[in-house]
Amino acid sequence: MHNKPDYIEELIRDNREFFTPSTLPEGHTKRFEQRLKKQRQPVLKPIIPWLTTAAAAIVLIAVLLPQVRPQKGSEKQGVLTQVSDQYGEVEYYFTSSIHKSIGQLETLLAEGYGTSTDSLMIQEELRELEERHLQLQEDLKLAPDDERIVNAMIEVYRRKMDLINAILMELQEVKQRKNQTNETTNL
Amino acid sequence: MKVYSLYAEAMYKVCVRIVQNTAEAEDVVQESFIKAFDKLDTFKGEVSFGSWLKRIVVNASLDKVRRNTPVFEEIDERKHDNADGEAPGLEEQPGLEEVKHCIYQLPDKYRIILSLHLLEGYDHEEICEILHISYASSRTQYHRAKEKLKWMLKEKTYAQ
Numbered sequence: 001m002h003n004k005p006d007y008i009e010e011l012i013r014d015n016r017e018f019f020t021p022s023t024l025p026e027g028h029t030k031r032f033e034q035r036l037k038k039q040r041q042p043v044l045k046p047i048i049p050w051l052t053t054a055a056a057a058i059v060l061i062a063v064l065l066p067q068v069r070p071q072k073g074s075e076k077q078g079v080l081t082q083v084s085d086q087y088g089e090v091e092y093y094f095t096s097s098i099h100k101s102i103g104q105l106e107t108l109l110a111e112g113y114g115t116s117t118d119s120l121m122i123q124e125e126l127r128e129l130e131e132r133h134l135q136l137q138e139d140l141k142l143a144p145d146d147e148r149i150v151n152a153m154i155e156v157y158r159r160k161m162d163l164i165n166a167i168l169m170e171l172q173e174v175k176q177r178k179n180q181t182n183e184t185t186n187l
Numbered sequence: 188m189k190v191y192s193l194y195a196e197a198m199y200k201v202c203v204r205i206v207q208n209t210a211e212a213e214d215v216v217q218e219s220f221i222k223a224f225d226k227l228d229t230f231k232g233e234v235s236f237g238s239w240l241k242r243i244v245v246n247a248s249l250d251k252v253r254r255n256t257p258v259f260e261e262i263d264e265r266k267h268d269n270a271d272g273e274a275p276g277l278e279e280q281p282g283l284e285e286v287k288h289c290i291y292q293l294p295d296k297y298r299i300i301l302s303l304h305l306l307e308g309y310d311h312e313e314i315c316e317i318l319h320i321s322y323a324s325s326r327t328q329y330h331r332a333k334e335k336l337k338w339m340l341k342e343k344t345y346a347q
Contacts, residue, residue: 007280008336012290012305018283019290019306024199025213032191032217039221173227177236 079137083150094157101164108171113178125163132156191220194237198244204302205248207291215251219244245307245317252295281340289339297332304329 012019078095081088136153143149195216202212202219223243230239281289290298303309303317315325 006333008286008333008340009305011281011283011286012301015283016306019204019287020200022203022209024196024216025209028195028199028213028217029188029192031213032195032220033188035217036221036224176232177230180232180235 079140080150080153083140083144087150087154090154091157094154094161098157098161098164101161101168105164105168105171108168108175111175113171113175126160129156129160129163133160190224194240195220197237198240201241201244201307202248204306205245205299206251207298211251212248215247216244219247222247241307242317245303249299249317252299281343285340285343286336289336289343292339293332293335296328297335300325300329301332301336 078088078091080091133153133156136149136156139149140146140153198216198219199212202216203209206212206215219240223240230236290301293301300314300318303314304311309317311322311325311329314320314329315322318325320328
């Protein structure tokens with residue numbers, strides 16, 4: 001049962017803004033950025049746990065995509081094909097999955113989801129993976145039968161795919177959330 | 188930073204209404220955003236993101252008040268508590284400034300429950316969740332808070 005609102009209740013409800021204090025102090029955004037940066041520093045590695053934090057939800061710029069996009073035809077002409085057909089299939093699976101995820105990321109970016117925040121950290125991670133990949137390719141030429149190199153290459157592919165998919169998932173959540181919060185939140 | 192820019196102002200206002208200190212409020216709000224970012228995976232979309240975030244800010248603000256005043260100020264309820272009777276009638280309708288002044292003078296537990304209900308728009312079911320009290324207690328405390336406010340307004344009128 002609801003009581004009829006009295007004068008005081010109506011007065012307060014109808015004048016919420018009057019009871020609302022001043023706006024945020026100047027420089028609050030910069031202070032928040034510093035605080036956020038400080039807060040995140042200890043959790044930069046490993047890649048995936050870091051990505052699972054909210055920071056990753058609003059991350060990504062187009063500049064990092066070319067680094068991980070498989071080269072044209074590489075899906076069929078991967079280096080692991082030279083080792084065995086089975087490894088070639090594994091490589092094809094990873095490169096085509098990465099290619100597909102990047103396509104979805106580009107669509108989200110084109111729709112305006114994602115910012116340049118933290119992109120340098122992601123770029124750095126991807127650059128390291130790419131360097132490792134190239135190094136392993138060289139190593140494989142010298143020792144084509146070395147399974148440790150093959151496994152290391154597969155691991156690099158897996159990490160690349162995890163990284164891209166984690167970013168993709170976060171951006172999809174951002175998109176979903178943005179759609180929901182576009183409605184009036186009655187704050 | 189987009190999320191922060193979008194919600195910071197509104198969350199700050201919610202926080203200051205509870206904490207009553209602008210410097211502390213900025214601190215609480217920023218900590219709340221970081222906390223929210225860290226537990227984004229727990230956001231299920233059952234309520235709007237703004238409502239979810241607001242609840243985090245409200246809880247953090249209440250924690251801050253509790254830390255500042257571990258034991259909420261007790262009021263002389265024998266003098267002012269009139270929960271079962273009629274609230275004191277106000278011969279003159281008070282103005283906004285007087286009401287605002289008196290709200291700030293209320294004991295924390297009364298000021299907070301009034302703010303949650305009248306300013307933040309929470310109903311008693313939500314308030315009892317936020318304050319970890321029973322539904323009946325939420326209604327009773329709100330009723331007492333409103334009466335206390337009216338007594339204060341009446342006393343203020345007589346004093347003038």
